[in-house]
Amino acid sequence: SNNFEDRDFELFSEKGIDAFVERVDQGLTPLPELWTWHEPGTRYGQADWVDRIGHFAIATGTYDDTPAGRSGKAYDAQHADEYEVSHGFFYKSAGVRFVDGRRVFEDFNTFEISPLPKGKAANALTAFAVETSDKFKEKSMTPEKRELLIKKHGDEYVKGLEADTERLGKAH
Numbered sequence: 001s002n003n004f005e006d007r008d009f010e011l012f013s014e015k016g017i018d019a020f021v022e023r024v025d026q027g028l029t030p031l032p033e034l035w036t037w038h039e040p041g042t043r044y045g046q047a048d049w050v051d052r053i054g055h056f057a058i059a060t061g062t063y064d065d066t067p068a069g070r071s072g073k074a075y076d077a078q079h080a081d082e083y084e085v086s087h088g089f090f091y092k093s094a095g096v097r098f099v100d101g102r103r104v105f106e107d108f109n110t111f112e113i114s115p116l117p118k119g120k121a122a123n124a125l126t127a128f129a130v131e132t133s134d135k136f137k138e139k140s141m142t143p144e145k146r147e148l149l150i151k152k153h154g155d156e157y158v159k160g161l162e163a164d165t166e167r168l169g170k171a172h
Contacts, residue, residue, distance in 0.1 A: 001087055001110075002056045006123035010103040016095070017052045020109060024050050034061060035112040036072070038088050044072035047113065051145050053162060056125075059113055060149070076115065076130045083128040084121035088112040 034045030095107025
């Protein structure tokens with residue numbers, strides 16, 4: 001997700017995204033699972049990393065080594081550019097502010113991430129990508145996480161990710 005207003009007039013503050021990332025990093029909140037269209041019981045993957053780059057929450061993960069994970073990976077690899085991304089999350093009413101008729105989530109925990117066909121996710125400024133190999137500047141991408149992403153995906157991939165999030169942030 002990101003901290004831009006979505007189609008439902010809601011947004012997630014940078015403070016809220018950072019707090020979620022910190023809870024995950026401290027082991028207080030589990031990493032989100034990869035589901036199909038928010039449906040319970042459709043898990044086919046698991047995030048292994050979350051962070052925020054500029055305005056954008058970012059997650060990377062792996063597909064499960066199960067029939068659902070393997071078929072989901074094969075399908076997603078062919079159709080990733082057709083997706084936006086949505087996430088299921090828990091929140092307490094005390095963690096929500098109302099600003100100019102919009103709900104601003106300051107305290108939430110994402111428990112699942114679902115790729116959805118373009119136009120179906122609440123937030124249009126999202127993207128989904130599939131790397132089929134085992135190989136990911138701004139405020140909250142820690143040097144340790146950036147280094148891990150470079151090790152997994154290569155320097156050019158990380159620079160591209162940073163450029164994409166910066167471009168989208170400036171465009172909005």
